[in-house]
């Protein structure tokens with residue numbers, strides 16, 4: 361049986377442990393999370409395990425990525441259950457920083473990524489990636505990992521972190537993990553637990569509509585027209601509001617000129633259902 365993970369709540373404790381592992385030549389792979397762990401998170405941890413001798417997972421509900429009126433207070437906090445799941449995965453260390461230690465009263469630094477971090481999510485959550493980029497920079501500086509794993513479910517976030525690390529010369533390999541889905545294809549997410557049965561039924565329509573739309577695009581349909589129809593289908597399926605349905609180039613997330621699928625691409629969707637905001641995405645590749 362795997363031994364219990366160490367739990368660090370202070371930077372001093374964390375740094376001491378990391379230094380010890382580094383001293384014995386162990387590599388460190390890091391998985392940042394906001395807790396309320398599900399099978400999707402566990403797939404990230406299994407990937408991290410393959411990359412390094414030591415796996416560190418952080419749990420921190422980061423206030424700077426929530427806008428006023430978003431669900432910061434309501435966000436599920438399940439530390440005891442999370443710790444058990446991480447122990448079962450053989451995680452070496454869980455870092456659970458005290459919120460005051462992340463942002464003290466004098467904090468005055470921002471981290472803003474351009475390019476890939478603009479548009480899509482940023483049109484609807486304008487300060488979201490500023491908060492994510494800031495906390496990830498801080499967590500990277502504290503943990504100093506060799507690699508870090510992020511899920512493709514938050515596709516634009518993954519692209520933003522790749523840009524951040526490249527631009528700021530951080531010697532950390534960023535690894536993307538495929539989206540884990542339930543048996544109905546719904547992308548697993550901590551926020552799925554906000555749904556009642558009705559909400560879940562509607563939510564599970566999103567991936568069907570998305571994959572059907574991607575197939576039309578791959579079959580040669582103009583991507584903008586196909587996206588418009590997918591947005592209508594989402595509303596008909598019971599979504600209350602669609603933030604975006606857009607196809608962008610796979611890496612730089614640039615708009616496809618004229619709606620023509622002329623590069624490996626990604627279809628990205630954000631839509632609201634029963635008060636919950638869902639995001640999902642999938643690959644779209646022109647047929648040869």
Ligand SMILES: Nc1ncnc2c1ncn2[C@@H]1O[C@H](COP(=O)(O)OP(=O)(O)OP(=O)(O)O)[C@@H](O)[C@H]1O
Nearest residue numbers: 393394395400510511513514539540548549550551
């Ligand atoms: N279904 C999933 N498949 C792959 N990765 C995932 C999945 N869900 C979350 N992740 C990844 O786990 C990491 C931590 O995410 P987070 O703790 O915010 O969980 P979440 O389920 O995405 O929560 P939220 O409901 O807030 O979006 C991120 O890198 C995220 O992309």
Ligand SMILES: CC(C)(CO)[C@@H](O)C(=O)[O-]
Nearest residue numbers: 392393394422492495514
């Ligand atoms: C990367 C992250 C842990 C930063 O708070 C968060 O945005 C998330 O869970 O995806």
Ligand code: BAL
Nearest residue numbers: 394425426488514517
């Ligand atoms: N997984 C992204 C975290 C957020 O939506 O706040």
